[in-house]
Amino acid sequence: MAFNPSTILYGRWTPNAATLAETKTIINNVLDTVEAHLELGGSRDEILLSRIDLCSTFSPVTNTQQLLLTAHKTTLTPRSKNVLYRSKRGLESVQNKLKRRTVSIYDKSLQSRLKTPTLRIEVSLKRATLKDLCPTLATLDEPLCQTMFNTMVGSWITAIGELPHIPLYDIQGSPKDFDQLCWLVGMAYLDEWGIPQRMTEHERRKMREFKKKYPFEVLTDLLVPRPDADPSELPDESGGS
Numbered sequence: 001m002a003f004n005p006s007t008i009l010y011g012r013w014t015p016n017a018a019t020l021a022e023t024k025t026i027i028n029n030v031l032d033t034v035e036a037h038l039e040l041g042g043s044r045d046e047i048l049l050s051r052i053d054l055c056s057t058f059s060p061v062t063n064t065q066q067l068l069l070t071a072h073k074t075t076l077t078p079r080s081k082n083v084l085y086r087s088k089r090g091l092e093s094v095q096n097k098l099k100r101r102t103v104s105i106y107d108k109s110l111q112s113r114l115k116t117p118t119l120r121i122e123v124s125l126k127r128a129t130l131k132d133l134c135p136t137l138a139t140l141d142e143p144l145c146q147t148m149f150n151t152m153v154g155s156w157i158t159a160i161g162e163l164p165h166i167p168l169y170d171i172q173g174s175p176k177d178f179d180q181l182c183w184l185v186g187m188a189y190l191d192e193w194g195i196p197q198r199m200t201e202h203e204r205r206k207m208r209e210f211k212k213k214y215p216f217e218v219l220t221d222l223l224v225p226r227p228d229a230d231p232s233e234l235p236d237e238s239g240g241s
Contacts, residue, residue: 003030004053005018005022005023005026005027006018008026009022009026013111013112013113014112015057015059015108015109015112015114015118015120017055017057020140020141020142020145024140027137028044031044044137045136045137045138046136046137046138047136047137048127048131048135048136049127049130049134049135049136049137049140050126050127050130051124051125051126051127051130052124052125052130052134052140052145052148053122053123053124053125054122054123054124054125054145054148054149055120055121055122055123056120056121056149057108057118057119057120058118058119058120058121059108059109059114059116059117059118059119060116060117060118060173061117061118061119062117062169062170062172062173063163063166063168063169063172064091064107064109064117064119065090065091066163066166066169067105067119067160067163068084068091068092068093068094068105068106068107068119069091070156070159070160070163071094071105071156071159071160072084072091072094073159074155074156074159075155076096076103076152076153076155076156077096077098079098080096080097080098081096082094082095082096083095083096083097089110091107092106092107092110093105093106093107094106099126099128100125100126100128100129101123101124101125101126101129101152102122102123102124103121103122103123103124103152103153103156104121104122104124105119105120105121105122105153105156106119106120106122107119108120117173121153121156121157123148123149123152123153125148125152133148134148164225165225166222166223166224166225167214167216167221167222167223168181168222168223170214171214171222177210177213177214180206180207180210181210181219181222184207184210184219185219187199188219
Protein backbone atom coordinates (compact mmCIF):
# COMPACT_ATOMS: atom_id res chain seq x y z
CA MET A 1 0.00 0.00 0.00
CA ALA A 2 1.37 3.43 -0.96
CA PHE A 3 2.20 5.85 1.83
CA ASN A 4 1.80 9.46 0.73
CA PRO A 5 1.74 12.10 3.49
CA SER A 6 0.57 14.80 1.06
CA THR A 7 -2.48 12.71 0.15
CA ILE A 8 -3.20 12.00 3.81
CA LEU A 9 -3.09 15.69 4.70
CA TYR A 10 -4.55 17.39 1.64
CA GLY A 11 -6.25 14.81 -0.60
CA ARG A 12 -5.31 12.88 -3.73
CA TRP A 13 -5.14 15.69 -6.33
CA THR A 14 -3.80 18.41 -4.06
CA PRO A 15 -1.17 20.90 -5.32
CA ASN A 16 0.13 21.05 -1.74
CA ALA A 17 3.07 18.94 -0.59
CA ALA A 18 3.63 17.77 2.96
CA THR A 19 6.73 19.24 4.59
CA LEU A 20 9.35 17.04 6.19
CA ALA A 21 8.11 18.01 9.66
CA GLU A 22 4.53 17.07 8.73
CA THR A 23 5.75 13.81 7.21
CA LYS A 24 7.67 12.84 10.33
CA THR A 25 4.62 13.59 12.48
CA ILE A 26 2.51 11.25 10.36
CA ILE A 27 5.20 8.54 10.48
CA ASN A 28 5.35 8.74 14.28
CA ASN A 29 1.56 8.58 14.52
CA VAL A 30 1.58 5.45 12.36
CA LEU A 31 4.35 3.90 14.47
CA ASP A 32 2.41 4.71 17.65
CA THR A 33 -0.50 2.72 16.26
CA VAL A 34 1.76 -0.17 15.23
CA GLU A 35 3.48 -0.29 18.61
CA ALA A 36 0.12 -0.57 20.33
CA HIS A 37 -0.21 -4.01 18.73
CA LEU A 38 3.34 -5.12 17.88
CA GLU A 39 6.83 -4.78 19.28
CA LEU A 40 9.12 -3.03 16.80
CA GLY A 41 12.26 -4.60 18.21
CA GLY A 42 14.48 -1.54 17.87
CA SER A 43 14.72 2.22 17.84
CA ARG A 44 12.55 4.20 15.44
CA ASP A 45 15.68 6.03 14.29
CA GLU A 46 17.04 2.72 12.97
CA ILE A 47 14.07 2.10 10.65
CA LEU A 48 15.33 1.68 7.08
CA LEU A 49 13.95 3.90 4.33
CA SER A 50 12.83 2.12 1.17
CA ARG A 51 11.66 5.18 -0.78
CA ILE A 52 11.53 8.98 -0.52
CA ASP A 53 9.63 11.37 -2.80
CA LEU A 54 10.85 14.96 -2.96
CA CYS A 55 9.22 17.78 -4.88
CA SER A 56 9.30 21.48 -5.56
CA THR A 57 6.34 23.46 -6.92
CA PHE A 58 6.55 26.66 -8.96
CA SER A 59 3.56 28.97 -9.40
CA PRO A 60 2.55 30.99 -11.24
CA VAL A 61 4.44 30.21 -14.44
CA THR A 62 3.35 31.55 -17.81
CA ASN A 63 5.73 29.59 -20.02
CA THR A 64 4.99 26.03 -18.93
CA GLN A 65 5.30 24.56 -22.41
CA GLN A 66 8.72 26.14 -22.95
CA LEU A 67 9.93 24.92 -19.56
CA LEU A 68 8.85 21.34 -20.29
CA LEU A 69 10.47 21.45 -23.72
CA THR A 70 13.70 22.76 -22.18
CA ALA A 71 13.73 19.96 -19.61
CA HIS A 72 13.16 17.40 -22.36
CA LYS A 73 16.19 18.69 -24.27
CA THR A 74 18.43 18.76 -21.18
CA THR A 75 20.40 15.63 -20.24
CA LEU A 76 20.41 14.65 -16.56
CA THR A 77 22.93 11.79 -16.78
CA PRO A 78 24.81 10.16 -19.67
CA ARG A 79 23.05 6.83 -18.98
CA SER A 80 19.47 8.11 -18.87
CA LYS A 81 16.99 9.32 -21.44
CA ASN A 82 14.17 11.83 -21.10
CA VAL A 83 10.69 10.72 -22.16
CA LEU A 84 8.24 13.42 -23.21
CA TYR A 85 4.49 12.94 -22.74
CA ARG A 86 1.95 15.04 -24.58
CA SER A 87 -1.77 15.14 -25.24
CA LYS A 88 -4.19 17.24 -27.27
CA ARG A 89 -3.67 19.97 -24.68
CA GLY A 90 0.07 20.13 -25.40
CA LEU A 91 3.13 18.98 -23.47
CA GLU A 92 2.19 17.51 -20.09
CA SER A 93 5.32 15.99 -18.53
CA VAL A 94 8.89 14.83 -18.93
CA GLN A 95 10.23 11.77 -17.08
CA ASN A 96 13.76 10.49 -16.59
CA LYS A 97 13.83 7.00 -15.09
CA LEU A 98 16.58 4.76 -13.76
CA LYS A 99 16.41 1.66 -11.54
CA ARG A 100 17.59 3.68 -8.54
CA ARG A 101 15.51 6.82 -9.04
CA THR A 102 12.86 8.56 -11.14
CA VAL A 103 12.74 12.29 -11.90
CA SER A 104 9.69 14.02 -13.38
CA ILE A 105 8.66 17.53 -14.31
CA TYR A 106 5.03 18.15 -15.19
CA ASP A 107 2.18 20.60 -15.52
CA LYS A 108 0.57 20.32 -12.10
CA SER A 109 -2.25 22.67 -13.07
CA LEU A 110 -3.47 20.10 -15.62
CA GLN A 111 -3.35 17.24 -13.15
CA SER A 112 -5.06 19.13 -10.32
CA ARG A 113 -7.27 21.34 -12.52
CA LEU A 114 -5.77 24.54 -11.10
CA LYS A 115 -6.62 27.98 -12.47
CA THR A 116 -3.07 29.21 -11.85
CA PRO A 117 -0.40 27.70 -14.17
CA THR A 118 1.72 25.50 -11.92
CA LEU A 119 4.82 23.42 -12.58
CA ARG A 120 6.15 20.64 -10.36
CA ILE A 121 9.44 18.76 -10.28
CA GLU A 122 9.49 15.43 -8.43
CA VAL A 123 12.33 13.12 -7.43
CA SER A 124 11.58 9.57 -6.29
CA LEU A 125 14.56 7.86 -4.64
CA LYS A 126 14.58 4.09 -4.12
CA ARG A 127 16.37 1.98 -1.54
CA ALA A 128 19.35 1.33 -3.81
CA THR A 129 20.08 5.07 -3.73
CA LEU A 130 18.97 5.75 -0.17
CA LYS A 131 21.21 3.10 1.40
CA ASP A 132 24.19 5.32 0.54
CA LEU A 133 22.62 8.79 0.89
CA CYS A 134 19.93 8.51 3.56
CA PRO A 135 19.68 4.96 4.95
CA THR A 136 17.55 5.44 8.09
CA LEU A 137 14.86 7.66 9.53
CA ALA A 138 17.43 9.29 11.81
CA THR A 139 19.46 10.57 8.84
CA LEU A 140 16.46 12.24 7.16
CA ASP A 141 16.65 16.03 7.53
CA GLU A 142 15.96 19.19 5.51
CA PRO A 143 19.52 19.97 4.33
CA LEU A 144 20.00 16.40 3.11
CA CYS A 145 16.65 16.42 1.28
CA GLN A 146 17.61 19.68 -0.42
CA THR A 147 21.00 18.29 -1.41
CA MET A 148 19.52 15.08 -2.83
CA PHE A 149 16.90 17.00 -4.79
CA ASN A 150 19.39 19.49 -6.24
CA THR A 151 21.81 16.72 -7.17
CA MET A 152 19.16 14.83 -9.13
CA VAL A 153 17.62 17.79 -11.01
CA GLY A 154 20.48 20.30 -11.08
CA SER A 155 20.81 20.20 -14.88
CA TRP A 156 17.11 20.96 -15.38
CA ILE A 157 17.13 23.81 -12.87
CA THR A 158 20.18 25.37 -14.51
CA ALA A 159 18.75 25.09 -18.03
CA ILE A 160 15.40 26.55 -16.96
CA GLY A 161 17.10 29.39 -15.08
CA GLU A 162 19.07 30.35 -18.18
CA LEU A 163 15.97 30.76 -20.34
CA PRO A 164 15.57 34.40 -21.43
CA HIS A 165 12.32 36.16 -20.69
CA ILE A 166 10.04 36.60 -23.69
CA PRO A 167 7.09 39.04 -23.65
CA LEU A 168 4.92 36.24 -25.04
CA TYR A 169 5.11 34.48 -21.65
CA ASP A 170 3.50 37.47 -19.93
CA ILE A 171 0.82 37.66 -22.60
CA GLN A 172 -0.01 33.96 -22.17
CA GLY A 173 -0.91 34.70 -18.57
CA SER A 174 -4.01 36.53 -19.79
CA PRO A 175 -6.37 34.59 -22.13
CA LYS A 176 -7.84 37.91 -23.31
CA ASP A 177 -4.42 39.35 -24.20
CA PHE A 178 -3.33 36.09 -25.84
CA ASP A 179 -6.46 36.09 -28.02
CA GLN A 180 -5.64 39.67 -29.02
CA LEU A 181 -2.08 38.65 -29.97
CA CYS A 182 -3.36 35.74 -32.06
CA TRP A 183 -5.73 38.13 -33.83
CA LEU A 184 -2.90 40.57 -34.57
CA VAL A 185 -0.67 37.76 -35.87
CA GLY A 186 -3.49 36.59 -38.14
CA MET A 187 -4.01 40.11 -39.48
CA ALA A 188 -0.28 40.47 -40.14
CA TYR A 189 -0.18 37.10 -41.93
CA LEU A 190 -3.06 38.04 -44.22
CA ASP A 191 -1.43 41.39 -44.97
CA GLU A 192 1.84 39.62 -45.83
CA TRP A 193 -0.04 37.52 -48.37
CA GLY A 194 -1.60 40.57 -49.96
CA ILE A 195 -4.98 40.23 -48.28
CA PRO A 196 -5.12 43.29 -46.00
CA GLN A 197 -8.11 43.56 -43.67
CA ARG A 198 -9.81 46.78 -42.63
CA MET A 199 -9.93 47.29 -38.86
CA THR A 200 -12.93 48.80 -37.15
CA GLU A 201 -12.49 51.64 -34.68
CA HIS A 202 -13.21 49.17 -31.86
CA GLU A 203 -10.45 46.88 -33.11
CA ARG A 204 -8.04 49.82 -33.40
CA ARG A 205 -8.79 50.85 -29.83
CA LYS A 206 -8.15 47.31 -28.59
CA MET A 207 -4.86 47.23 -30.47
CA ARG A 208 -3.78 50.58 -28.96
CA GLU A 209 -4.61 49.28 -25.47
CA PHE A 210 -2.68 46.09 -26.14
CA LYS A 211 0.35 47.99 -27.47
CA LYS A 212 0.33 50.28 -24.46
CA LYS A 213 0.40 47.24 -22.16
CA TYR A 214 3.01 45.36 -24.23
CA PRO A 215 5.11 47.95 -26.14
CA PHE A 216 6.45 46.73 -29.50
CA GLU A 217 7.58 48.10 -32.84
CA VAL A 218 6.82 44.93 -34.79
CA LEU A 219 4.97 41.81 -33.62
CA THR A 220 8.11 39.70 -33.60
CA ASP A 221 9.34 41.87 -30.69
CA LEU A 222 6.82 39.98 -28.56
CA LEU A 223 7.96 36.55 -29.71
CA VAL A 224 11.74 36.74 -29.23
CA PRO A 225 13.93 37.40 -26.18
CA ARG A 226 14.63 41.02 -25.30
CA PRO A 227 18.36 41.81 -25.72
CA ASP A 228 18.52 43.41 -22.26
CA ALA A 229 16.37 40.84 -20.46
CA ASP A 230 17.67 38.94 -17.45
CA PRO A 231 17.35 35.15 -17.44
CA SER A 232 13.96 34.09 -16.15
CA GLU A 233 13.68 32.68 -12.65
CA LEU A 234 11.00 30.39 -11.34
CA PRO A 235 9.48 31.61 -8.05
CA ASP A 236 9.96 28.84 -5.50
CA GLU A 237 6.75 28.44 -3.51
CA SER A 238 6.96 25.11 -1.76
CA GLY A 239 9.32 22.36 -0.74
CA GLY A 240 9.13 18.59 -0.80
CA SER A 241 8.06 15.65 1.26
